[in-house]
Amino acid sequence: MAELVLTDVDKVYDNGFHAVKDLSIEVTDGEFLVLVGPSGCGKTTALRMIAGLEEITDGTISIGGKVVNEVSPRDRNIAMVFQNYALYPHMTVAENIGFGLALRRDPKAEIREKVDKAGRLLDLTSMLSRRPKQLSGGQRQRVAMGRAIVRDAELFLMDEPLSNLDAKLRVQMRAEIASLQQQLGITTVYVTHDQVEAMTMGHRVAVMRLGELQQIAPPQELYDNPDNVFVAGFIGTPPMTLFHADLTVGADGTRLRVGTQDIVLQGDVAAARPFLAAASGGEIIAGIRAEDIYVQEREGFAPLEISVLLSEALGPSVHVNFLLEGTPVDEGRLGSGLASAAENELNRLGQVSGIEGVAAFPPRMNFPVGSRMTAWIDTARLLFFDVESGRALR
Amino acid sequence: MKSTETIPGAPVIPPRPRRSFGKWVRRTGWRHLVAWLAIAFALIPVLWVVSAAFTLRPTISDTNLIPQNPTLENFTTLLNNPDQPYVKWYVNTMLLAAITAVFTVMIAAGAAYAFSRFRFKGRKVGLMFLLLVQMFPQFLALVAIYLIMTQVSDIFPALGLDSLLGLGLIYLGGAMGINAWLIKGFFDTIPMEIDESAKVDGASHGQIFWGVILPLAAPVLAVVGLLSFIFTLNEFIIAKALLQSPDKLTLAVGLQQFIGTKYAENWGPFAAGALLAAIPVVILFLFLQKYIVGGLTQGSVKG
Numbered sequence: 001m002a003e004l005v006l007t008d009v010d011k012v013y014d015n016g017f018h019a020v021k022d023l024s025i026e027v028t029d030g031e032f033l034v035l036v037g038p039s040g041c042g043k044t045t046a047l048r049m050i051a052g053l054e055e056i057t058d059g060t061i062s063i064g065g066k067v068v069n070e071v072s073p074r075d076r077n078i079a080m081v082f083q084n085y086a087l088y089p090h091m092t093v094a095e096n097i098g099f100g101l102a103l104r105r106d107p108k109a110e111i112r113e114k115v116d117k118a119g120r121l122l123d124l125t126s127m128l129s130r131r132p133k134q135l136s137g138g139q140r141q142r143v144a145m146g147r148a149i150v151r152d153a154e155l156f157l158m159d160e161p162l163s164n165l166d167a168k169l170r171v172q173m174r175a176e177i178a179s180l181q182q183q184l185g186i187t188t189v190y191v192t193h194d195q196v197e198a199m200t201m202g203h204r205v206a207v208m209r210l211g212e213l214q215q216i217a218p219p220q221e222l223y224d225n226p227d228n229v230f231v232a233g234f235i236g237t238p239p240m241t242l243f244h245a246d247l248t249v250g251a252d253g254t255r256l257r258v259g260t261q262d263i264v265l266q267g268d269v270a271a272a273r274p275f276l277a278a279a280s281g282g283e284i285i286a287g288i289r290a291e292d293i294y295v296q297e298r299e300g301f302a303p304l305e306i307s308v309l310l311s312e313a314l315g316p317s318v319h320v321n322f323l324l325e326g327t328p329v330d331e332g333r334l335g336s337g338l339a340s341a342a343e344n345e346l347n348r349l350g351q352v353s354g355i356e357g358v359a360a361f362p363p364r365m366n367f368p369v370g371s372r373m374t375a376w377i378d379t380a381r382l383l384f385f386d387v388e389s390g391r392a393l394r
Numbered sequence: 395m396k397s398t399e400t401i402p403g404a405p406v407i408p409p410r411p412r413r414s415f416g417k418w419v420r421r422t423g424w425r426h427l428v429a430w431l432a433i434a435f436a437l438i439p440v441l442w443v444v445s446a447a448f449t450l451r452p453t454i455s456d457t458n459l460i461p462q463n464p465t466l467e468n469f470t471t472l473l474n475n476p477d478q479p480y481v482k483w484y485v486n487t488m489l490l491a492a493i494t495a496v497f498t499v500m501i502a503a504g505a506a507y508a509f510s511r512f513r514f515k516g517r518k519v520g521l522m523f524l525l526l527v528q529m530f531p532q533f534l535a536l537v538a539i540y541l542i543m544t545q546v547s548d549i550f551p552a553l554g555l556d557s558l559l560g561l562g563l564i565y566l567g568g569a570m571g572i573n574a575w576l577i578k579g580f581f582d583t584i585p586m587e588i589d590e591s592a593k594v595d596g597a598s599h600g601q602i603f604w605g606v607i608l609p610l611a612a613p614v615l616a617v618v619g620l621l622s623f624i625f626t627l628n629e630f631i632i633a634k635a636l637l638q639s640p641d642k643l644t645l646a647v648g649l650q651q652f653i654g655t656k657y658a659e660n661w662g663p664f665a666a667g668a669l670l671a672a673i674p675v676v677i678l679f680l681f682l683q684k685y686i687v688g689g690l691t692q693g694s695v696k697g
Contacts, residue, residue, distance in 0.1 A: 053590050074596040086587035090609040100595035147595070157594075 002064025002154040003029045004050065004187055009059035011045050011211075019045040021211040023059070030185045032178070034202035036192055038234070042211040043191045044159055050189060051080050051157050064154055079148035080157040084164060085140045087132040087147075094119070094128040097146040118146040121180070138169045145177070149184065156181070156188040162197065174201060195237045199223070207231050225383075229329065229390040232287050232383060238319055241357030242287045244327035244387065249280035256286055256382075258355070259325030263302045265379050275393050276384065284393065285329055285385040290319065292381035293359035301376035306357070311367040317360045320367050322375070324355040446665035468662035472670075480667055482641050483648040488674055490558050490644060491626035494565045498622040499615050501566060502573035507603055509574065510581035511589060521575075528571035532564075533631045539564060540635055556638045564636075565626055573618045580614035581607060616685035624675060645671045 004027040011020040020042040027033045035043040048054040050061055052073035060067050068076050079100075087096050094115050095102075101111045119125045122142040132140055141161060148156055161177070162170045178201045181188050192198055198205050199219045206216040207230075215227040226232035232240050245256040245263070254270035256263040263286075270276065294301060306322040359375055361367070384393040441459050447468055449461040472480050508514075509521055532539075540555075543564075547554025554560055584607060592602045608615065630646045637643050649667045652660035 051590075051594055053593065073590075073593045074598065076594075078594060080591065080594045082587045082591055084585065084587055086585060086591035088588065088592070088606055088610075090606075099592070099597075103596045103601060147591075151595070 002187060003027060003031075004155060004189065005060075005062045006046075006050070007060045007062075009046070009049060009061060010057045011042070011049060011054065012057045019211050020049070023208075023211075023213055025206060025213065025216060027187055027189060030187055031204065032181050032188045032190065032202045034190045034192060034198045034205045035208060036195075036198040036205055036234075037208035037214075039193060040210075041208040043193075043208050046208070047157050047159055047189060047191045050155070051078055052076050076155075077151075077153055078155040078157055079151050079153035081144045081148050081159065081161045083160040085132075085144040085161075087140060087143055089132055092129050092131055093124060093135070093143050093146075096132065096143055097128075097150055100147065100151045114150045115146075118150045121149065122146050137165050138173065141165060141169075141173060145180070149180075153186065156186050156190075158188065158190045160192055160194075161190075162192075163194070177201065195235065198235070205235075207234060209234075225392065225394075227392050229285055229287075229385045232385070232392075233329075236289060238290045238358035238360065240287045240289050240383070241293070241324075241355070241359075242285055242329040242385075243324065243355040243357070244283055244329065245286045247276060247279050247282060247284050249277045256284075258286075258304075259327075261305060261325070263304065263377065263379065263382075265302075265382075266300055269300065269379050272380075273384070279384075279386075279393065283387045285387055285390070287383040287385065288357075288377050288381060290358045290360040292378040293357075293361075294376045294378065295361050295365065295373075297376050298378075300378065300380060302379050303374050304377055305372060306359075306375050307372045308367045308369055309356075310369060313363065315363065317363055318365055318367065320359045320361055322357050322359060324357055326355045328355045443665045443668055446661055447669045449662065451662060468666040472663040472666050477640065478648065478651060479641055480648065483643050483645050484670065486558055486642065487627060487645040487671070490562055490565075491623045494562050494569075494626045495619045495623040497562075497566055498569045498573055499619045502570060502577050502618060503608065503611070503615060504603075505570065505574040506577035506581050507607060510578045511586075521578075524571035524574055528575075532568040536632060536635055539632065543636060555636055556642055558637075558642060558644075561633060561636055561644075564632060565622075565629065569622055569625070573622070576618060577611065577614050580611050584610050612685045616682040620678060620682055623678060627671065627675065 004025075006023050006025045009020060009023040010018070012018050023042075023046055025033070035046060037043050045054060049056050050063075052068065052071065056069050060069055062068060063076060063078070088099065091099065094112075097118055098111045098115045101114060106114075115128065116125070119128050122145060124139065124142055124146060127135060127139060132143065135143065141164075144161065158177075162173050165173060174197055177190075190197070190201060192201075202219065204216055205219050205222050207214040207222065209230050215222060215231045217225075217227075222231065222235050226235060229242060233242055243258055245258045248255045248257070249270070253267070254265040254273075254276055256265070265273075265276075293304075297303070304324065306324050308320055309323050310321040312319045312321075367373070385391060386393055438459070445459055445461045448464040448466070449458075450463070450465050450467050505524075509517060543555045543560060545554075546560065547556075551557070552559060553563065588606060588610075589602055592606050597605065626644075628646060629644075630650070633644045633647045634650075637647055640648075645667065649664055649671075652664040652667070
């Protein structure tokens with residue numbers, strides 16, 4: 001067990017592609033860190049550099065206080081679980097799990113004991129003499145975990161280990177991996193593009209985009225207080241509704257003009273956000289989570305006219321994709337590809353432009369497509385971002 | 395029980411019309427014909443050789459497929475001629491073929507591993523060069539090989555002319571290219587993650603090669619080994635040019651003497667010799683058959 005420190009790590013590929021830029025992360029001993037981001041954001045490259053499978057162009061990586069830039073993977077004392085498991089097909093489950101130990105020339109009895117222990121822990125005892133071909137996806141996944149566990153590694157690295165499993169198994173393995181990590185207390189770096197895995201599994205989540213670290217924080221903190229527009233839009237399912245608004249802070253209160261509508265912030269809400277005064281008279285980006293949009297009025301809520309584009313009854317709630325007159329947030333700036341699905345939907349419906357948003361409404365309600373309605377937003381839950389830099393205003 | 399009993403009220407199913415023979419031939423019959431032709435094409439020469447081996451003084455034109463008076467005379471002639479030491483040739487050839495096959499597999503697999511897994515300067519050029527060289531049959535270089543071997547004989551006779559070791563080296567050189575390509579193609583289908591996983595598990599390149607990649611590539615290694623063995627067994631031109639002493643010949647060169655010197659008189663011993671030479675190949679085929687079945691990599695990654 002050890003801490004992992006990345007200091008200004010850079011990766012430039014031979015073809016000039018700058019995959020990871022100045023990445024600095026400290027993972028404390030026993031911590032479970034999730035690296036998340038859209039595809040091509042450099043998260044897997046970062047993990048492979050930690051493993052030693054990819055050379056580091058610049059910066060340092062240290063494991064347990066020892067700089068490992070020049071140390072080969074076999075001497076880093078790490079264990080890695082691959083997306084496709086990468087089991088050795090010609091070996092039995094027991095041989096697969098014990099392979100690393102056999103390479104170290106551990107005594108045979110000791111290997112058997114450790115393999116048996118891992119087998120019990122992972123519920124693989126009855127399958128130790130089978131070959132990977134005879135196992136189901138979930139079992140293979142567990143073998144891959146077992147291979148990592150027996151080695152007493154200082155560091156676990158996992159590269160989207162659940163993405164090949166079906167939805168139900170994924171939920172189950174998600175919990176199993178998280179509790180296993182807690183039990184063993186081994187420092188873990190876990191790469192995923194899955195929102196839910198990021199939110200539920202890690203102590204902290206690091207969001208990456210285009211090779212740069214955007215924010216690193218505990219999941220709830222990331223959800224409640226995203227540092228910038230990208231994190232706001234990327235974290236959370238359904239995504240946060242983001243829109244441009246003209247801000248005026250005057251004697252008659254604080255107003256956000258969206259298209260032709262005004263969102264008025266009440267006295268105490270405005271008072272709690274003194275930073276808004278500085279941005280008064282200019283444009284800002286505002287964001288609101290789906291669950292902070294309501295169908296009924298309550299104290300402190302502001303009305304907003306929306307038209308329903310699509311309504312999806314999910315059981316516990318109804319997700320309503322809506323259109324709001326105004327300027328949407330530039331997708332290029334957001335860079336997450338979230339807006340494209342909405343845009344397609346728009347084109348299909350033959351409508352021009354506007355702000356695409358999602359609201360989570362209570363179940364068993366009917367929202368006819370194309371109808372106009374008044375939604376109420378909880379102004380206290382509005383988030384504000386600088387229109388130029390995209391950084392959160394706080 | 396009779397199946398023709400009718401249930402009252404059940405619809406009457408008309409009996410299926412008999413298919414005409416002509417229709418059967420057009421649909422299915424011709425396939426049988428092709429199959430039997432193919433079988434005859436493959437088996438008649440074998441039968442002929444077997445028959446000739448057990449017939450005293452067979453001739454090419456009037457040997458029956460089933461010997462009239464089976465005799466072992468040909469085999470005794472074959473094995474008891476001091477001028478033409480068949481047993482010696484047999485041992486020579488089998489050793490040469492086995493050693494060549496093993497080393498061909500090792501060298502080609504080593505080269506293929508490097509070409510498949512490492513990225514180095516000259517990788518692409520090297521691969522193309524191997525392929526280009528392979529385009530020309532080895533005996534095109536026969537004159538050059540002969541000249542080189544005469545010079546090698548002066549310095550190191552054990553590897554020069556009239557040496558099985560030297561011949562084996564030439565075979566190894568000639569077999570490199572296509573086999574390296576063949577094995578590389580197979581290695582490329584083994585997911586890179588398996589190597590990386592082994593690397594993280596603590597394996598060196600050597601351990602990955604011997605412990606992980608080679609066992610997974612068993613089918614292609616078996617094929618390459620078998621083809622190389624058969625090639626060596628059949629090869630005539632180079633062996634004929636380089637080998638001279640009667641006790642250093644290979645089977646191909648030695649057996650040719652039976653029919654090359656006194657035509658038509660020695661087809662019997664020739665057939666007997668050929669028959670005996672075929673036995674190891676058949677055994678090797680049976681032994682390697684289970685490895686020549688692919689699909690061993692199944693189940694490593696999500697399947």
